């Protein structure tokens with residue numbers, strides 16, 4: 330079955346789906362995106378993803394290109410047409426097509442909208458989670474508005490490639506003060522030897538992950554202690570557990586950091602319990 334993409338009002342076979350060469354997303358990375366988990370054919374935490382999308386758009390002064398109701402229909406319809414039961418739906422909105430000029434185009438330029446959906450084999454993700462993943466660390470060289478989910482991801486791309494070349498699945502960005510900010514496409518967490526669950530405060534230095542937000546509810550329900558503070562790479566290596574969160578992986582245990590084992594080198598009990606409980610607390614639509 331060929332995949333279907335939504336592009337500016339039309340559902341097209343993905344091989345024929347394209348944006349204009351002067352799309353500002355293509356030329357300037359002038360746009361935002363969201364990735365929403367699809368599970369059992371339903372969208373996970375759609376409402377929160379759309380809220381964050383609206384914030385990203387407003388920070389960049391890009392207009393919402395259609396009503397929220399219409400956007401919701403497009404997301405669900407793209408999932409349906411691709412028969413995705415488990416996977417992700419990807420939404421990208423850019424400032425539209427205009428003759429190349431760095432400053433904004435005229436105000437009535439319609440934003441471009443692309444939606445795609447892809448399958449992810451849940452059994453495969455579970456196998457990865459059962460083993461845990463390795464991460465590598467590198468200096469955080471991103472701009473100072475990474476709280477906006479913009480499509481300008483070059484540092485993240487290079488970080489992920491570095492991870493892959495070193496046999497790791499994720500890269501953690503490290504601020505000049507030695508603290509971990511977040512992953513190339515995930516938020517970073519540790520569990521201390523005192524069983525405190527630690528993650529960085531969601532200020533402008535990280536993306537406020539939707540998975541992170543929902544996990545705060547899971548922690549509360551499990552009676553765990555949350556501490557929102559920065560942690561160093563050394564502290565993470567010496568921690569009892571480490572894990573990452575993102576829409577496509579929910580809670581993924583981290584078992585190695587820069588080649589060093591975390592805890593006993595196996596997925597932690599708390600990370601695994603949080604992973605198992607996550608979808609009881611997420612919204613389905």
Ligand code: PDD
Nearest residue numbers: 364513514515516536538539540575576
């Ligand atoms: N990434 N931090 C960064 C830099 C991210 O790119 C992501 C998500 C997160 C976690 O956010 P959430 O829990 O809302 O997925 C944190 C998506 C999945 C991606 O780029 O594919």
